[in-house]
Amino acid sequence: MRILLVGAGGVGDAIAKIAARRDFFELLVVGDYDESRAERTVEWIRAKHGEAVAARFATTQIDASDPDVVASVARDLRATHVMNAVEPKFVPSIFAGALAAGADYLDMAMSLSEPHPSDPYAQTGVKLGDDQFAQSGDWDAAGRLALVGMGVEPGLSDVFARYAADHLFSDIDELGVRDGANLVVTDEAGNEIFAPSFSIWTTIEECLNPPVIWEQAAGWYTTPPFSQPEVFVFPDGIGPVECVNVEHEEVLLMPRWVDAKRVTFKYGLGEEFINVLRVLHLLGLDSTTPVRVRSADGPVHVAPRDVVASALPDPASIGPRMTGKTCAGLWVTGTGTDGEPREVYLYHVSDNEWTMAEYEAQCVVWQTALNPVIALELLATGAWSGRGVLGPEAFDAAPFLELMARPEADGGYGQAWGMEDRLA
Amino acid sequence: MRILLVGAGGVGDAIAKIAARRDFFELLVVGDYDESRAERTVEWIRAKHGEAVAARFATTQIDASDPDVVASVARDLRATHVMNAVEPKFVPSIFAGALAAGADYLDMAMSLSEPHPSDPYAQTGVKLGDDQFAQSGDWDAAGRLALVGMGVEPGLSDVFARYAADHLFSDIDELGVRDGANLVVTDEAGNEIFAPSFSIWTTIEECLNPPVIWEQAAGWYTTPPFSQPEVFVFPDGIGPVECVNVEHEEVLLMPRWVDAKRVTFKYGLGEEFINVLRVLHLLGLDSTTPVRVRSADGPVHVAPRDVVASALPDPASIGPRMTGKTCAGLWVTGTGTDGEPREVYLYHVSDNEWTMAEYEAQCVVWQTALNPVIALELLATGAWSGRGVLGPEAFDAAPFLELMARPEADGGYGQAWGMEDRLA
Incomplete structure (x- = not known):
């Protein structure tokens, strides 16, 4: 798995840092419009985990607003997965760029909504993700997966x-x-x-x-x-x-x-x-x-x-x-x-x-960033697979929650989740 | 009386319009950084009151932030009174410019305060008007009057x-x-x-x-x-x-x-x-x-x-x-x-x-603008006079309130004021 991570803001930075403790991927390239932000992230990984871990990371400058740029960067890196970690307004360009480059795609927020023109507080207009789901056929036909809404909420x-x-x-x-x-x-x-x-x-x-x-x-x-x-x-x-x-x-x-x-x-x-x-x-x-x-x-x-x-x-x-x-x-x-x-x-x-x-x-x-890393690992191991535009609930939840909660010493993420029965 | 009115915003515009119904002054020049605003005011007066009234008005471009510009414009116009109708941050420059030009000065808001550096919510720092009152001696020595705070509140x-x-x-x-x-x-x-x-x-x-x-x-x-x-x-x-x-x-x-x-x-x-x-x-x-x-x-x-x-x-x-x-x-x-x-x-x-x-x-x-016009009229007629930096309460209130309330038909402003006795 070769990952192009688009965005080295708070969530992108944390995704890279969490991934640095895992070995399911071959390369993770941190891209940002301001490449120095991406470099800061990789420097942190180098200082914390040493050169051997940092060697699986790289940085690149990228303009997330231009689908051609995204596609070109993804192709040059031979990215198998494009991980979108920037503001939702860049969803359309990164989504299109990933498909054009023949890469799978993940995001944590979906294409933006537009209110109903005359009755906004009763009827939906363009809904969150509508633009992405409308293209599900293209992704399916290309044999590619877009796993959308894969942060913490949604995710x-x-x-x-x-x-x-x-x-x-x-x-x-x-x-x-x-x-x-x-x-x-x-x-x-x-x-x-x-x-x-x-x-x-x-x-x-x-x-x-x-x-x-x-x-x-x-x-x-x-x-x-x-x-x-x-x-x-x-x-x-x-x-x-x-x-x-x-x-x-x-x-x-x-x-x-x-x-x-x-x-x-x-x-x-x-x-x-x-x-x-x-x-x-x-x-x-x-x-x-x-x-x-x-x-x-x-x-x-x-x-x-x-x-x-x-x-x-x-x-x-x-x-x-x-x-x-x-x-x-x-x-x-x-x-x-x-x-x-x-x-x-x-x-x-x-x-x-x-x-x-x-x-x-x-x-x-950090909580937002944790979940796409787990999802990427499940995709890398084949525990999860699919094609078209899919949400997290399209996949079996059990391996996700098991890997998440399993102690780090046993190869998991060591992140316990809880369940409260609320009926008296 | 030759008045340089600095500022053709809401209040300046209304001052000119109220003054247009009065004949105590020889000339009122409406100045603004954007002279077209001043021209709009005078056009309104021309349309409403005709050419004879509008002839006592003129416009000028003025940079209220520069005391030398204010002084120079006031001198060129042979202004006897500079009426400040812009934001309080311009008080120092207009105040200084008027004195330098040998004109009397009126404003509706005083020089700004600065909070106490260490105990702002208990002790005063620089108070409203401090900078102006500190110069009262200069105004007194020059035989000139600065009537400060002469809007509605203060005023x-x-x-x-x-x-x-x-x-x-x-x-x-x-x-x-x-x-x-x-x-x-x-x-x-x-x-x-x-x-x-x-x-x-x-x-x-x-x-x-x-x-x-x-x-x-x-x-x-x-x-x-x-x-x-x-x-x-x-x-x-x-x-x-x-x-x-x-x-x-x-x-x-x-x-x-x-x-x-x-x-x-x-x-x-x-x-x-x-x-x-x-x-x-x-x-x-x-x-x-x-x-x-x-x-x-x-x-x-x-x-x-x-x-x-x-x-x-x-x-x-x-x-x-x-x-x-x-x-x-x-x-x-x-x-x-x-x-x-x-x-x-x-x-x-x-x-x-x-x-x-x-x-x-x-x-x-409009209510803010009314009061400085009445004050200017009292100064023009000699009912009010003074030197140094003075507030409205330094003058006899009776002629002000009488002129304000007297019907327009009888030469007043026709603006009744009220008094409620509030003890049960």
Whole structure:
């Protein structure tokens, strides 16, 4: 397996660092528009693991916005797999470039949605991943696989869905992804500050787009932002967090392969963050349409959302000043294999102190990066195989969860996942 | 009187339009960095009042940031008075330029404050107007007058303070400026939108700076932003509005000329607006320090606060889509001239429907502009005179309030002000 990793931001960096402990691939080339970022990642691997490990890594400059460039770089490297680790707006170009180069493809976020033109808060318009699924025939005909949505959410959450359907339930009422954390970021003086642990640009996109829900009878439909708030109690000391509906890939993926009456995604934004997003929206600061602004060099045009991102700390940089845990999981209700009502929460927790100590990566970013590496390994060993555009739930969940949880000493990733039975 | 009006933004435009109905001056030259804005104002006057009135107006290009330019333009025009109607950051240059040109000076906001370096939410640093008062000797020596803070707040509120001290009270406990409105702005579709009726740039400056309070025993001191919230009931149908302490010139002006035990300024921001300001501060979007932001033309540097201002509707443009009234006033408590406890609210209300119909100016902007025109007229007629740097409360309030309220048919401004006795 020869991997072209596109993007050496927080998640790309962590993917490379996690892969450095594994030997399933022959070469991993870290590509970035700014090649020095890729070089920093490989330098870290060299310093941590030595020259023999670093020899399986290389770097390249790459413009992810140009499918021809992506195809050309992938061909030159004889890449068998293109791993997309950049912002979702680059999905179309990397997706096309990989197919053109005859490589398999993985991503962690799918092609972007567009709201319904006249009824955005009730009906779907262009859905997340629609553009990619429309090309499934081309991938299938080429004998190539595009494994989409293979981070933690989407990704691990989808693996949990398949696992629940295959092993825990005979009939599923709801597949409800629930994501929450108790992370706190402090400034140099030790005062708590506002610093989202994931790209604010993507978070705004997710949270202000009309949330999508799937129901067996109605199909996909949307609601206004922040709808159906509920307090979900997260495990491992995180506790209760206010969660609201958010547009997310799982709702578009799970119903394609897993039987359920309803699929939802609720994000534990917490009240403060929801308020911040509401205000950004109220003031038009979520907008990606450039506005004219004065500057020392005369008037310039910038997108307000880019300015918000610039004004906040870089999520990849806050790791050393962050404490707490993040939890990704799937709450499943329905009838168990024994015919009795069942309710479980399947989850994985990532502790920032540990990810920083082991990987110099903050926990949300690291947790996202873990899962595509496991998937790549399953593809390399042949435990997983497929063609066309597929979600994680199209594959058998058991080998994934087994490899993930198996101790490192025994050749696994040493990442325990948990299951809570929630019916009293 | 020959007036150089610096600034043809919302307030400058309204000053010229109000002055067009008066004949106390020989010439009023509207200056702006963008002279076409000044020309628009004079065109409006020509269309509304005809050539004879418009003949007393002219326009000029002016760079308000350069004191030499201001002085040179004022000299060339033989200006007797320089009226500052631009952002407070230009106070120092216009103030210096006017003195150098041998002209009297008026403004509606004073030189900016700087927080105390180590204890900003308890002690004052550089106070509003400090830089100007420090130069009072120079103005006095030159026999020139700088009448500072002569808008509505500061301005009319200070006139009310002097009036209360001279005519209503023998002893004043508190001079409490209280400002509130029930303005609503709608978009083309009729939906209520967030659109501050005054410069968001200045509003952020005012509201996030440490609020200043004056007490006879303690002198000037500061508190954290949004301190001491109270619900104040405004007259004329506006009703109850949540008000909080805000840094404002009146607190720096009134104690210099009027005896009181305590002076405060509370702004009826309302809960939504307070929340917006808190979030802007939390995210660093109130900052005036440029951040690096991507743009279609490559990286640029912009101040987040400038971007917030650019993303919102121009306050001068929202008049046609705004309804409601704004109230500026002074709540005074103490002992009346009869020796009995007394509590009054002195106020002036501006109705947007009326100001738009009469002046094509929105009501907050128009209300600000009204008062310096009255002051200029009192200076022109000799009813007011002085030298050095003086606030509105340094002058007799009676002729101001009389001229303001007198019907237009009788040569006044036809702007009734109100007084409510508030003791049950």
